[in-house]
Amino acid sequence: MPDLPSQEHADQQQIRLILAALQDGVILIEPDQRISWANKAALRMHGVHEVAELGATVSEYRGRFELRYRNRHRLPEGAYPMERVMAGEAFDEVVVEVAPAGENETLWTHRIRSLVLNDPAGVPNCLVLILNDETERFDAEERFEAAFSANPAPAVILRLSDHRHIKVNRGFLEMTGYAEEQVVGRSAYEIDVLEGAARREFAVERLQQGRTIPQMEALLQLPGGGEKRVVVAGQPIEVGGTDCMLFTFVDIEPHKRAEEALRRSENSFDVAFRLSPAPTFLALRAGCRLLQANTAFVRESGYPEAELVGKWTGELGLWADPAAGRELERRLEVDGAVRDFALQLRTRAGDLLDVLLSAEAVSMGEGSCVLVVAQNVAEHRRTEMEIASAIEAVLRDTSWFSRMVLEKLAKLRRPDALDGTMTAELADLPPRGRDVLALVCRGMADPSIAHKLGISRNTVRNHITALYRRTGVRTRAALVVWARERGFTGGPPPKVPGPTKD
Template identity: 60%
Template structure:
């Protein structure tokens, strides 16, 4: 008996030497439930330094460490792996979460398998627990689960071995309207995330090979019978040692709606642009080359559209004054805005139109552009020049220039108004200035006025300069019109009420 015990002890010692350096944890248990030995890996997997810290017996081990199944349920008495192996049970793998007694959360995850060594008579001689620490793996899986579930980006995981979905996150469910039970366990053929994919053949080939599927547009069939345009990509991953494909999605519905809205907006802009009566062009802000011209601009400039598109104004010498063109383009580059800039537009037949040019920045199909309007004021300027010339001419001899004519001129300066301007401006004039104004309205020149009033000619000139400033005019004819607008006809005693013109 002593020899058998010595041999048995030698065998145990040799066994300890063999397994002491293994990566797996090993705990040796006697048939009487005594814990006799544990290697460093097993001690480390329990957070202790000595075998005594595990407990002298199986019962003490159960009192010091709490084991739970992965579903968080605590193992009851008799179900601890040590108790099962003492009972003679041999098992390939049991997964448990381990925590020191009283700890709120598990600290390790162990895969445990058993080994029973029998003596020559076939009786259990040494019971062995072999422990594989899977804590890092399960921690990583838990982090993945939390991240996957919380990620707002829609995602779904397909198992490659049978092409069935094993995980789906809330983002995918909210995007499609599916319930989780409608997705998990379903085949990739039932919910085809690659339907109508832009490069479906490539995607299917990559899926079969378990390789990355590049981003591409596809159509998802929704449970209510509708469809959703998405951007889908696939990334191979492992979930619990199982080869899978992680599909992620971007909902393109908003982009599709925005694109349609933009297209409709551009169509409405194009129609309005073509039909607007004011000559208008769209040009690049950088170099002012024409992108589009409307019918009014073609008509006024005399150039067909084909000769304008893609050309710069200086290519065609459209603007009559080179310095003004450079100033206009510089202001457009710097501020993107121009208001009523007077320019001369040279038409195709060589005529020059007096125009007011205005511009504002506009984004068209992602290009930085300007919208220019060109208002032809040639006739208006010609009319103004003719009126001024006529007034200057008749004022050379005002002896026959009747009040009726002056009334009509006053009315011409304020079209649409038949009510006299305030008379207070005349009343506010100094007495001598009013006398000078009265004689001006009667057609007298400075020499005659000086003689009539018995003052020096310089005095008359000073009064005239003061009247010009007050009336904000630069000529005698304009001063007379200003006085007539205010009901003053040359009577120094005070203004009369202006008669309705016409």
């Protein structure tokens, strides 16, 4: 008849059944160093399926698995948790990294505590290691550490139990000028990130409660004196099982400086806009709704500014020719710019003004806009017509009106024509430009000039456009007048008198 199992053996069987169902890993070690049993959780934490794969004894376990501290240093002989419990040492918590022997990469992180089971006589008869798998938590903390350190957004972490800063990232150090040792370990009273906060009492109350602190402006005191205005916010987090508060910051001084620069720029624009002698208005690029009108435009159009602002040009009937107005607005919306667009503008009294409109796209608070300048050309055209008529009358018969006479008339009209700035202006003209100007002054058309100089008509037009730009005139007649006033004869420019010696 076989022996019945002892009561002690039955008790161990019951204990093992209970331990097998635990989520924590459990390893039972006999006083003679034999590893007698492990539940599935403990086997899974070592990447094995059978107890034998852990090793038959503590020594074999040491040979199969390499344990390191969190600083990556390998545990020395006698420091393995199994060895410590065999030596009679009790411990509540030891955190180690575990990897199969010979592998450098850590596969698991265990938090281990010990338990000693004694027999009725008080002699240890079973040693127990209880393991918690902390791999995911510590991996997450490592990822958080890496992200926290690399994040350019300034941040510090405050431990809630004693209100001391335990971490600071480079972004905060660069923003404030602190060194890491000046922040880590210091209390919230030494480095008060909520100083000058718009709602400081509320923020301090939330901090003491460990609750989220919403964004608010605050003043950070800098290590070298002075202060920096920031937006600060606090978020409760857990770091290494400790309740903390993560403070993040936004440096708003660059934004404030940009706002101030924008304000000054807008003020300067407003002054220049108002004082400009040319009639000018600001309008939305799409649809041409007026946003602002300067004094000159109010005067020329006859509309009070209050009747212009907020109105569409169609509402005002500003364009005498609606089709031309639509074409102008289409070009403004598509291109954002026009140059010398000829148009008639209808005033409030119903009069028509001949204008040349030029516009350029600008960005304002309203969005995409255009700045439109209207040049009244009626008087200018009358003057040009009078000059052109006079020149045409003279050039009808040049047999008696010699070039010399024209030059003398110009000299009489402008006695300084051959001196100083006048002569210098002629000297600035390029040789080919002077050739084209001479032929223009003789009344030759573009085809004749091109044939005479052996160049293309397009090149002639380019030279004449360049002469307009240099002289500031807009027509050939005005160009002739400009040249005659300076005594231009078609030859090389006179020499500019130099300083005389005493």
